[in-house]
Amino acid sequence: MPTGSSPLTTIGFDADDTLWEHETFYRMTEERFLGLIADHTAGEDVSARLLAAERRNLAHxxxxxxxxxxxxxxxAIEVTDGRVPASVIGKILEAGRDMLSHPVETLPHVRETLETVSQSYCVVLIxxxxxxxxxxxxxxxxxxxxFDGVEIVSAKSADTYRRVFSDHGDGPERGMMVGNSLRSDVLPAIEAGSWGVHIPHHVTWAVEHAAPPAGSARFRTIKHLGQLIELIDRI
Amino acid sequence: MPTGSSPLTTIGFDADDTLWEHETFYRMTEERFLGLIADHTAGEDVSARLLAAERRNLAHxxxxxxxxxxxxxxxAIEVTDGRVPASVIGKILEAGRDMLSHPVETLPHVRETLETVSQSYCVVLIxxxxxxxxxxxxxxxxxxxxFDGVEIVSAKSADTYRRVFSDHGDGPERGMMVGNSLRSDVLPAIEAGSWGVHIPHHVTWAVEHAAPPAGSARFRTIKHLGQLIELIDRI
Structure with a gap:
């Protein structure tokens, strides 16, 4: 992993579904939620209503x-026309709390890749x-x-990557962002002038869907994090 | 406001109830909540139960x-033994959303004090x-x-102030923290070796209560932010 002539200073990593499992727990909790209210609603597309609520509430x-x-x-209140019993809402609260105490499941190749990359580059969690x-x-x-830096942000825009790759490195042109979301990790990083590396995850939240960037010389896709070091060495 | 010989590099400011009204909105929402469930509960000390839930849930x-x-x-579910109607829970959700869209009410002396202080010091929101x-x-x-920096943190410990006053200045000894909470703003800052300036607010959340530090040479109290510049000039 030679760095003397590397065009990169900083590698940014997304966390959820890039370093550890995330969306799977949301989908499992959604299944639990659907089961909880199944008896109190008739024929509604509850998943679609939940997604609509999530989208609507993002701004709040x-x-x-x-x-x-x-x-x-x-x-739950909406799709049952207010008939859902409080006991069911109590169980939804419980399902949410269970997510917050769920053990973290690191994805394959994460630790060894971070260990290698952090020896030669500034490594930031974004x-x-x-x-x-x-x-x-x-x-x-x-x-x-x-990690040399941890940036927990409320949104990931091109400006976010410009700022983070300047604060932790030599600016966006020498930064690379690695993540599972085209919309949040790859597209805005490329817009900022950085490299954008996409690692598709087997489940992706609908809100994060986006088309891959067309014709960008700084866009790459790899199958898993274990392929990152070879990719970095090649650019 | 001479700074040539000032022992200070960085001034940290708390936000809620130091720069803008905060706890008042929580207490107003609590009143609304008590009104909403009053018809569904008998003689419970609902405020005490709510505070207990808040304390219990802090860790989650x-x-x-x-x-x-x-x-x-x-x-609401607890104190009504699960009898609270879903419509009331819907109104609690609404009350929460109203808080999130409530206009910000800046406290007196805030803008002019920040304008003056930021000319001579590194100013950080913590x-x-x-x-x-x-x-x-x-x-x-x-x-x-x-602000030269904004640090939104999950907890305020002595380590938090050591890190922030090092990242944005010359270390904790040359930092001053200004806020309304003895527990979060003043005590851990003093423990870190910084100055701690307390500005009591007319309402303070029970969880933030603490005794003032005994015998610290770096502890000060002022009545409002308009007194800060004089205080800084004197130390």
């Missing part, structure tokens, strides 16, 4: 488990979501000491 | 409006709470450009 709540819990409660919960997950993952 | 949820909303819903909501309030207050 931002991202994260607490926002998701509040959207589940709102949807994640959106709930500050409190993201800090918990980072602490529990044991990956914290491998 | 952290600080902020979403956490408070979830604790109100939990308390606040805990919900990332998304704190960013909204800062943007809405129009005070953002007066």
């Amino acid at each position: 709540y931002g991202f994260g488990v607490k926002a998701f819990t509040l959207s589940m409660i709102e949807t 994640t959106k979501g709930d500050l409190f919960d993201q800090e918990r997950k980072l602490a529990q993952s044991g990956l914290g000491p491998l | 949820y952290g600080f902020g409006v979403k956490a408070f909303t979830l604790s109100m819903i939990e308390t 606040t805990k709470g919900d990332l998304f909501d704190q960013e909204r309030k800062l943007a809405q207050s129009g005070l953002g450009p007066l």
Whole structure:
């Protein structure tokens, strides 16, 4: 991994579904939620209503488990025309709390890749979501000491990457962002002038869907994090 | 405001109830909550039960409006033995959302004090709470450009102040923290070796109560932010 002539100073990593499992727990909790209210609603497309509530509430709540819990409660009331019993809402609260205490499951190749990359580059965690919960997950993952910086942000825009790659490095042109979301990790990083590396995850939240960037020389896709070092060596 | 011989490099400011009204909105929402469930409960001390839920949930949820909303819903179910109608829970959700869109009310002396202090010192906002909501309030207050740094943290410990006053200045010994909470703003800052300036607010959340530090040479109290510049000039 030679760096003398590397065009890169800083590698940014997304967290949820890039370093550890995330969306799977949301989908499992959604299944639990659908089961909880199945007896109190007739024929509604509850999943679609939940997604609509989540989208609507993004502007109020931002991202994260607490926002998701509040959207589940709102949807439960909505799709049952206010007939959902309080005991069911209590169970939705419980499902949300279970997510917040779920053990962190690091994805394959994460630790060894971070260990290697952090020897030669400034390595920054760049994640959106709930500050409190993201800090918990980072602490529990044991990956914290491998990062030179941690940036928990409310949104990921081109400006976010410009700022972070300047604060932790030599500016966006010498930065690379690695993540599972085209919309949040790849497209705005490329817009900022950085490299954008996409690692598709087997489940992606509908809100994060986007088309890949067309014709960008700084866009790459790899299958898993274990392929990152070879990719960095080649550019 | 001479700085050539000033022992200070960096002034940190708390946000909620130091720069803008905060606890008042929580207490107003609590009143609304008590009104909403009054017909569904008999003789319970609902306020005490809500505070107990908030304390219990701090470890899961952290600080902020979403956490408070979830604790109100939990308390509503608890104190009514699960008899609270879903329509009332819908109104609790609404009360929470209203808090998140409430206009920011800047406290007296804030803008002019920040304008003066930021000419001579590195000025940093250090606040805990919900990332998304704190960013909204800062943007809405129009005070953002007066700060050299913004640190939204999940907890305020002596280590927090050591890190922030090192990242934005010459270390904790040359830092001063200004805020309304003895527990979060003053005591840990003094423990870190910084100055701690207390500005009592007329309402303070029970969880933030603490005794003032005994015998610290770096502890000060002022009545309002308009007295800060004189205080800085004297030390």
